[in-house]
Amino acid sequence: MRYLFRPPAAEAAGLLTLPWHQPLEEWDEDLLLEVPQRGISRHVVRFTASEGRVYALKEIAEPLARHEYALLTEFEGEGLPSVSVLGICFDRPDDQQAILVTRYLEYSMSYRYLFSGPRAEQAPEQLLDTLVQLLVRLHLAGVYWGDCSLSNTLFRPDAGTYTAYLVDAETAERHGSLSPRKRAYDVELARERVGAELMDLAAGELLPEEIDPIEVANALPGRYEALWDEVTREEVFRADEQAYRVAERVQRINELGFDVGEIELVTSAEGARLRVETRVAEPGQHRRELVRLTGLQVQENQALRLLNDLRSFRAYLEQRRGEPVPETVAAHRWLTEVYLPVVHAVPPELAGRLEPAEFFHEVLEHRWFLSERAGFDVGTWAAVRSYVQYVLPRTPREVTTPSVIAARS
């Protein structure tokens, strides 16, 4: 047997003792972890934990495993939202297929949960937009997915929105750029699969009755086209409009969840032609800022939320001291006096249901809600207590992230 993985994968050492020579289906249950958040797969997929981390193992033909390993590595390097690949095991005895090992995307949720769970009312439109955003991002990067579906996507809550991650790149192809034909075909495949997946949920009585699978699926191509157009179209305008039209466009693209890489403005007698190069990587301006100040790794919207809280904390410090407080000092104090105590307030039995940054975001939301009702600012600590006591326990146990489950057993 052979193992192929890319450093740093020190964590993989613990995985080497697993019975790779056996078919995944025959692995001892003690080695595996039950993961509720998953879609439909045509392969045998199992989960396992090692040194506090969770991995997904998928049995597929070696050429596909190699292909997927290479692509996922590329995607990760470019900051495309996809699962992170650890490696592959091949040359297994008795001509068995290879096993592709990916790192489990912690705190992610499957469409099955999101459409049928307590958040379902707001889900369809938002999830569809999130999926469309992922597809547009991939297409901008020249990636043809070939199997875009809800099953092949995982969703992570991100301060009131979601971020979608590509989970399965088996059929994906990399091109320099994608022709309109290929994009249209990919979208068409997505429409069909999403339709079937929602019909399946409806048949299992897992979909709220108000949601019409056919309507939702058939809306996908239109939404895709609208977003594609927004992020790629060239604009022509009068020279005197230049300044605000550029700013407007950049802001609009940011609002849609994309970063702008480069702006090209060509002026002539008729006016200015604006071309915007949209970045394919997940937007990262706020994430990078937060890492610089606190070392915290979170998602983009969460980062924005945390930075805003950090800034108001700094203003509060300055007001109290009556003098300026350096940013780095404020950040350090915010981390140790606010953020960490808040996220550590989650009792062990409720741990793992929300990502810490998401919990922090929820607490801030809750504080706003309580303050509205009370007519005065109730403060962070009252909000934490109330949230942990009344709201968090209502989050279903099934969303507990696997690494926390693994750590308990």
Added chain:
Amino acid sequence: MASIEMKNIVKKYGDGFPAVNDVSLDIDEGEFMILVGPSGCGKSTLLRMIVGLEDITSGDMVIGGKRVNDKAPRERNLSMVFQNYALYPHLTVFENIAFPLRLAKVDDAEVTRRVNEAADVLELHEHLERKPANLSGGQRQRVAMGRAIVRQAEAFLFDEPLSNLDAKLRGQMRTEISRLQRRLGITTVYVTHDQTEAMTLGDRVCVLRKGKIQQVASPRELYEQPVNLFVAGFIGSPPMNFLPAQLDGSRLTTPFGHIDLDERRAAAVAGRDLLLVGIRPEYFEDASLVDEAKRPLGSVFTARVDVTEWLGDSQFAYIPYEAPDEIRSQLRELSKELDAEELRTQAIVSIDATSRIREGRDAEFWLDSRKVHVFDPTTGENLTRDAEAGAALTRMAAEDRIEQVQSEQGQGISAA
């Protein structure tokens, strides 16, 4: 159902490299056409141009008499079979087949009619109201085929559908696909790199190399009358043996002795010096087991056997031979192009399973010289190909197909 005509199709990528280079190919209504060749030969690109997934640089793609170059995939009404073989656990088998129609808002009566028809052909009727969880591997694949059938597409397209299945299911599916195609009589284009698949499935096989068609013919014609070294080497397993040969009148001198050519073949190769002679493994035999009456039809030679492989019902012997450098490098190139591993300066010969020929010893072999082909080592051209005999083989295959289609469709109707 429709015919597919390709006229001078070219596909060039940004760097100007022609992935498909001037391909003209007519696929008849109801025909099962295989596109085969090693990786990079352009077969998948060609299929994708039929589907509409790839822009056509120049040439015409005509489906059902209409030029479709500028039509989007959706407008071409073709079915990529196995594009989606996910089975949805809460949907019945019926709905698992019907969902593309539901999305297209086809009315209920029509959906029922089409799904029932497809289920008849696929013998899935008794499972229609069940959930897919308990279907066998083969039945699952048939559900995926059902999805393609209910769309009432002009043609079925397959892109290496079996390459990632295990060997058992692969064999099973090959039979299923072949039978289904006969039953439906639907125009089918099937891409594979596997020559066994190509030989067992297709009515006609189109062999591609570096974007160009080499030969389009029935599997039997490809085997018996290949146009060149490439086709001869690609079709057949174990592969054809190529030996260097010096020509003297109508007599070839090879590392395995002399081979006398008949008049027609001698005329075809006349005036040349160094040649390559192509001999299929089964044209050899252990000389001691050849009937006296048959002996004079071939030649006998002695050679040292390197390895024998006894498989119960058959046996192979491996015989190394010497070849001049220019031939050696020619053969090395060919192996590389065919994605083959072996360096072919060793002949693989098929001998009777009862033969007592032993490894490491000299043995006497008989070689049936009637069917050998002679190739030009520089151009690769088959100098002794009998075009008429080849065409006759393909005609016979076409007749067989019509008979099979009639019989399968007769059965389909009586089963319904």
